[in-house]
Amino acid sequence: MTMKQEAYTISRPCMFTRISRVAPYLAAAAITALGLVFLSAQDAKAAGGAMEYKQPDWTFDAPFGTFDRSQLRRGYKVYKEVCAACHSMDLVKFRNLSQEGGPEFSEAQVKALAAEYTIQDGPDEFGDMFDRPREPKDPFPAPFANDNAARTANGGALPPDLSVIVKARSGGADYIYSLLTGYEEPPQGFPMSPGMNYNHYFDGHQIAMMNPLMDEIVEYEDGTPMTVDQYAKDVTAFLTWAGEPKLEARHRLGFQVMIFLAVLAGLLFFAGRKLWADQH
Secondary structure, eight states, rough: OOOOHHHHHHHHHHHHHHHHHHHHHHHHHHHHHHHHHHHHHOOOOOOOOTTTOOOOOOTOOOTTTOHHHHHHHHHHHHHHHHHHHHTTTTOBBBBGGTTTTTOOOOOHHEEEEEETTEEOOOOOTOOEEEEOOOTTTBOOOOSSSSSHHHHHHTTTTTOOOOOHHHHHHHHHHHHHHHHHHBOOOOOOOOOOTOEEEEEEEEEEEEGGOOOOOTSSSSOOSSSSOOOHHHHHHHHHHHHHHHOTTTTTHHHHHHHHHHHHHHHHHHHHHHHHHHHHHHHO
């Protein structure tokens, strides 16, 4: 064996020894970093491109956020009395309003809310379709029979379904809130198309939807200010819940994962120290 080969043979175990010695520490650091990334990912707000959206202090923000039940109930009322005239929520059923983590209406309240609307059912024993009051198992009613009817009623624009609108739009809740409070007079010299409305936060700043909110348009019985800003916050919170009804459970799970990762990282670190201490 040449001296060069012998030197390589001697140095190679030393290199492996050094790697194995630091491996537990690297693993602990990696686990900790992974946990931090997981935590920050839950708390990160969706990027809204070049537009900087308004960022209210949402109660449901990660990592420990929860929905304000009173706010969700107010938000449902805003949706019902304002947004539902044009926008459907086909993926939400009335029974969801009583589920844990949501507005948590009582079963009696949900039955009453559903019964305010009818739905076609059947066929009956004679083969005929019939209308009946909606039940908790039924979805929210759609304002139009089909997309063509919706376009005709809205100047050719199709109002989007709001079931998952917060998750479907870049910027999430911040974008929806900013859009609802972003109606302004167009800047001087800004070319507006016929039938369009200026909105600072909408792409291109021209939106077919008219400003849906104004002060005192929806009556709150709990004394909450009846302002455009409050309406926008409440209905945005409601739409956030509709798109992610298990958000609170996800936050709890994320926190538990963080605790597990922290404990595992600590065990790896001290196990590594003990292992190498015993060898010296």
